[in-house]
Amino acid sequence: MLLDCDEQLFMTYKRSGEKGAEKLLSKWSEEGTDSQADPKILGTSLSPNLFLVNEETAMNIAFSTARKYWGRVTTDMQTFFNRHGLDTKFINDRLNAFFYTQKGKETFFEQLFAQHTMDLERLIWLIFGKRMQITMPVNELQTIFLYKFENEYFVHMIYKEDAQFWHWLFMKKVYSLFIHKPLEQFTFIHEMMGHIEQSTRKTCVHVDNFVNNYRETLDKCITYVDNRNSTCLAKKQLHLYQIVTHYRLSEGDYRSVKALITSFEADWRYSMYALTEKEKVLIAYLLFHIAHQEKNNETVIQYGEYLLEDERLNNYAIEILLEYKELLPNRKPTPPAIIKNYELNFLENLYAILLDHYVRMERYQEGLLLLKEHVLASNKKIHATLVQKNYSNEQFIAIEASVQQDIALHVNNSLQHIGLSVEEWRQHYRQPDTPYYLVAQSASQHMLNILKVLFVTEQYELFEKLMEIYKKYLLLEDHFEKLRVFISAYV
Incomplete structure (x- = not known):
């Protein structure tokens, strides 16, 4: 079910390509009564009147299309x-x-309205209660988009066939909404x-x-x-998106x-949308990450400590992830592991970056405090040893065993045949x-920073055991040479 436009x-x-479609848009624009200027940043825009529909129409378009392709x-x-x-x-x-009940239709629309998108994988989860990865067949419906603007709806489909056109049209419509609609109506x-x-x-x-x-273009x-809209929450969100992008x-x-x-901070500091x-x-x-890339040690430490204080980053991570999915690497943390890609x-x-900059600034006591207060700054076994000050042989054996387990999971994703996995790793x-x-590169760099902190703060027993483990399972000559130079200079 397609709109006329x-x-x-x-x-x-299909006949004349993108240039032909742009000519048609220009013709519509000349024939239209909308006197609002069009900056033509992305070619000619569409009047939203051509593609915004009421709730009933939006529901019927979305649901009938989903039923046709997915029903x-x-x-x-099969x-x-x-x-x-x-x-x-x-x-x-x-x-x-x-697909043939009013309840199903309402459930479908509720989910589409809440998520703004629907694809076959999400639909299967909705109907069967199972999350399944599904490869879409050729020439089928890929995605349905739905957004609300006050009492009107923007519904758009992406099809596998001629997908480039449907993506082009979606981009054109969203651009047109920003050009022609008040920013206050954008809530997403x-x-x-x-x-x-x-x-x-x-x-x-x-x-x-x-x-x-x-x-x-953005x-x-x-x-x-900006120049056509007054201050509002959507404008602030748009600026944040611009920064992150x-x-x-x-x-x-x-x-x-x-x-x-x-x-951004100057514009919004004293706004009602502070x-x-x-x-x-x-x-x-x-x-924090910009300062790390630019090797600005003091700034890294300043923002790193701010993010850790009161667990600020951890408290807001889920919200940030929901809005900016690609910004925070979100593999599940592994407190038992020391050998991993941080x-x-x-x-x-x-934690790895902050410890690195403590070492660079020779703030070893603060580095030691970081290791004692946060298990993710090292791993569970090292953290427990530091906190308990229990430098027993059993503790050292447990630390080495945890390293071997890390390696086995990386090599075979299994704790069976640990010895064979360790040999594979070493080779x-x-x-x-x-x-x-x-x-290995990531873990070695972090392990050496831990070793430097332990050496300077005179945690010699733990230092010697970790050094032994490092030489056995993680030794990288260029990294290790820097540690030798460091110890020689410090002594």
Whole structure:
């Protein structure tokens, strides 16, 4: 079920490509009565009157489209369900109960309204209560989008066939909404901007320098929207998205990010929409990592301690993750492990970076305090030994056993045959083309910082045991040479 404007643009796009579709949009624009200026940042915009619909129409479009493509069991779907032990009759009964009842329709719309998107995987979870990874068949519906603007709805579908057109049209419609609609009506900036970035990537696959083009276009759009809208919560959210996007796409040059943050904090400090604690944590997290990349030790420590104080980062991490999915690496933390890639979890990475800068600044007592107060700064066995000051042989054996377990899980994802896993690790962890290399590099760097702190603070027994473990399982010559130089200079 397509809107008239969608169908006309699709047919024109099929015949004449994007240029033909742009010509049709220009014709509509000339014929329209809307006198509002169009900056043509992304070509000609559409009047929202062409694609915004009322609630009943939005519900009917979304639900009938979902039923058409997802309401029957295709051969591919049946093969998939068979692998999960679900027979055809059971599947059809559940699909019919969902797609041919008013309750199913209401449930579908509630979920779509709450999440703004629906795909087959989410739908299967909704109907069957199972999260399953499903590969969509060719020429099928991929995604349904739904957003509300006061009493009107924006509903849009992405199809597998001619997907580039549907992504182009989605991008065009969202752009048009920002140009023609008051910003106060946008209550879902983060989701919508994330979706438009995904569609822009799909649409601009042929663009050589996507990053610069996307940032420049984003900045032009935000500047235009800024000048036409009064202060509101959506404007602040749009600016935050701009900051995070520049950070993600910075490619090592953070000047624009820092300039945007400075301007943002000045503009909103005394506003009725002053920064919330969560937003302050988000900004501090960005500045922490920027300072780390720029080797600004004092600033790293300042923001690192701020993020740890009162568990600020941990308290707001879920909210930040929901809004900016790619910002915080969120692999589940592993307190028992010392050999791991610390960059895969935002908290483990925070501790590793902070300890590194304590060492660089020769603030070893603060480094020791970090190790004693936070288990993720080392691991459970080392932390327990430090806290209890129990340097017994049993404790040292337990630490080494935990290291061997780390290695076994990395090599075989199993604690069976630990000896064989350790041997495999020892033979290959120094080789850049193996999956162990990045883990070894990250773990070695962090272990050496722990060793430096323990040596300077005279925790000699634990230092000697960890040194023995390091030489056995993790030794990297270039890292170890730096430790030798450090100890020699300190002595």
